[in-house]
Amino acid sequence: MANSDFVKATLMATTKKKTAAPAKKSTTKSAKSTNFATAPINKSLTKEAKIALYRTIVGIRRFEERSLRAYNQGKIGGFLHLYIGQEAVATGIVSLMEENDHIITAYRDHGHALAVGMSMNECMAEMYGKHTGCSKGKGGSMHFFAPDKNYWGGHGIVAGQTPLGAGLAFALKYKGLKGCALAFLGDGAVNQGSFMETLNLASLWNIPVVFVIENNGYSMGTSLKRSSAEENLAHRADGFDMEWEVCNGHDVFEVREVANRAMTRAREEHKPFLLEIRTYRYRGHSVADANHEKYRTKEEIEEYKRTKDPVNVIKQQLLADGTLTEDEAKKIDQEKKDEAEASAKFADESPVAPRSEIQTDVYWEVDNDSESKLKGTYFFND
Amino acid sequence: MGEEVAQYNGAYKVTEGLWEKWGDKRLIDTPISEAAFSGLAIGASALGIRPVVEMMFMSFSYVAIDQLFNNASFCRYMSGGLMNIPIVVRGPANGGTNVGATHSHTPENMVANHPGLKVVCPSNAYDAKGLMKAAIRDNDPVFVMENTLLYGEKWDVPEEEYIVELGVANILKEGSDLTIVSHGRCAMISLQAAKTLEEKHGISVEVVDLRSIRPLDEETILRSVKKTHRALLVEENKPYCGVDAQISHIIQLKAFDYLDAPVHRVSAIDAPQIYAKELENWQIPNEERIIEMALKCLA
Structure with a gap:
């Protein structure tokens, strides 16, 4: 049942441009033979910017490893959907965001949160259910939000965030702002009706939204082969007269090069775009998914870790081009470990919100009714 | 925004004349995709615009329940108060029209069962105008439940501006x-x-x-x-x-x-x-x- 072919295949990046039928699907370049670091969007990166990418990728990894320990210690409840293995996707795309770009994702949301600049402290504390968490302990692991950083969650229902992403883009266009919305989803979300409805609306109305399918090969425990009739998920865009592109997700520079085209086009032309990014998660669907070595093989996981680990890939690139020395890389790694450890301590020592917080943040009008002008009963406890 | 609200003038003519007056930007005909357009309205409202979404029948909101009952109602709460969703969802929610079970739902009880949502049910034209204005100005999601059997009734309604506050019987x-x-x-x-x-x-x-x-x-x-x-x-x-x-x-x-x-x-x-x-x-x-x-x- 394993998706080994999916992992082993060196993806041939493919694109489709909107042209008169029949659509031209050109195979452009293979991931192996191209050095994406030299693409214009990456070549212009300063040394500091490249190191920042590394810091983010390593930071997400160390944060999640620490959160896994906390979960196993019983400090974190509910579900914990780890992003380990996929770090380069959110990191690469978020690094391209401009002032009027917005981002929304599903429940595997820690990586995107840290990439937009949320602190490890507020994220870890949220998972611990503490008052100091980004949502005061009201959302949990799946529901991180930071509107001040244009980050709109963190959503728990598969594909439910995709029309919201289109709505963010709709508002940008309505207000005459030049920007795009990034709507992330997993390969398991592509078979939800709300996503397909949203693809149609986005294309019909020319909304500047970039849908990013983070295809990690499994919708929970069901492999792509067993869940999608057409395994080339990006091809679905054809049915909605939308442009698409496919790329690998382990190389942050490849992600940036391809996503930049989609985002630029969305901003400049107010057109939607469907990106499919082939990636892989090392852990189960959630930590509770103890069977993840039953629906795929150990070898499959090890193979990806050995050849395509996003942390290792960027590290080798930065060592090779002289951006980092081995010592500097180690130092960053240690800093991120320490930061993650400190966040766990911060979360552990933080208080749970008082019980009175259960009934705040329900209605804006109640929270902001400083003069008590509101009429009627809003809450119905005896 | 909704099905047939603009060029067709509304399935029940509630939006009659608005498209001619305000044009394509503010009156938007949607495909039959309640989940997508109500979700889109929720996302758009997060950036400060105030969509009014029409359900041709409130019965049709059932295919958008995840959007309305998870996203509209809970985004504020799950973000610890960082978001608010100032949308209005309106449309007829009544039986008595000889159309069978699928088109005759009265889901004000279901809406009221979701903290984060508000719901009003005007019984006459005066209240319909005043409550709608209150709903649009409200910074939380408000459902306005109308009744097709009342659409044909005639009442005097003041031309001037007035508000009927939520929560006042x-x-x-x-x-x-x-x-x-x-x-x-x-x-x-x-x-x-x-x-x-x-x-x-x-x-x-x-x-x-x-x-x-x-x-x-x-x-x-x-x-x-x-x-x-x-x-x-x-x-x-x-x-x-x-x-x-x-x-x-x-x-x-x-x-x-x-x-x-x-x-x-x-x-x-x-x-x-x-x-x-x-x-x-x-x-x-x-x-x-x-x-x-x-x-x-x-x-």
Whole structure:
């Protein structure tokens, strides 16, 4: 049942441009033979910017490893959907965001949160259910939000965030702002009706939204082969007269090069775009998914870790081009470990919100009714 | 935004003339994709615009329940108050139109069951205008439940600007023997029944039109019941977990010592909405059933 072919295949990046039928699907370049670091969007990166990418990728990894320990210690409840293995996707795309770009994702949301600049402290504390968490302990692991950083969650229902992403883009266009919305989803979300409805609306109305399918090969425990009739998920865009592109997700520079085209086009032309990014998660669907070595093989996981680990890939690139020395890389790694450890301590020592917080943040009008002008009963406890 | 709201002038002509007046930017015809366009409205509202979403029938909101009942209602809470969703979702939510079970839902009880959402049910044109204005200005998601059988009625409506605040009930008729609490079109039928009860049976009935289900004007309900000592609750919802189940609970909890009789209810007869016109007219509350139950309550 394993998706080994999916992992082993060196993806041939493919694109489709909107042209008169029949659509031209050109195979452009293979991931192996191209050095994406030299693409214009990456070549212009300063040394500091490249190191920042590394810091983010390593930071997400160390944060999640620490959160896994906390979960196993019983400090974190509910579900914990780890992003380990996929770090380069959110990191690469978020690094391209401009002032009027917005981002929304599903429940595997820690990586995107840290990439937009949320602190490890507020994220870890949220998972611990503490008052100091980004949502005061009201959302949990799946529901991180930071509107001040244009980050709109963190959503728990598969594909439910995709029309919201289109709505963010709709508002940008309505207000005459030049920007795009990034709507992330997993390969398991592509078979939800709300996503397909949203693809149609986005294309019909020319909304500047970039849908990013983070295809990690499994919708929970069901492999792509067993869940999608057409395994080339990006091809679905054809049915909605939308442009698409496919790329690998382990190389942050490849992600940036391809996503930049989609985002630029969305901003400049107010057109939607469907990106499919082939990636892989090392852990189960959630930590509770103890069977993840039953629906795929150990070898499959090890193979990806050995050849395509996003942390290792960027590290080798930065060592090779002289951006980092081995010592500097180690130092960053240690800093991120320490930061993650400190966040766990911060979360552990933080208080749970008082019980009175259960009934705040329900209605804006109640929270902001400083003069008590509101009429009627809003809450119905005896 | 909604199906047929712009160029077609609205399936029930509620938006008639607006497209000609305001154009494509503000009046938007959507494909038949309730989940996508209501979700889109929620996302857009996060960036500060105020979409009004029409459901051609509130029954159709059921294919958008994840958007409306998870995203619209809970985004604020799950973000710890960092977001708010200032949208209005409006459309007809009624039976009595001979269209069968799938098109006859009255989901104000379901909406009210979701903290984070608000819901109003205007019973007349004056309230429809005032409540709609309040709903649009409100910074939380508000559902406005309309009734196709009221679309054809004529009332005088002031041209000038006015607001009917959420959470304020309206006493349609004062009385001293029995309180009828109702909402939407049922409030109008209750008013008619109250007049008949007075003329034919010499019973003085007070009729409270809730207007707003959540927030709820408990104060007006309780004041009236404490005065008349008897309560009859009338709604088009099915009885089990209907709005009136909650109101009945509030009355027994907070006005128990004032009651001279158990709280009585008239709801839709508890079965899926039937198609046959004569039977459906009996299934939903009508004057005859209200009078019958009022007499029981007074017995």
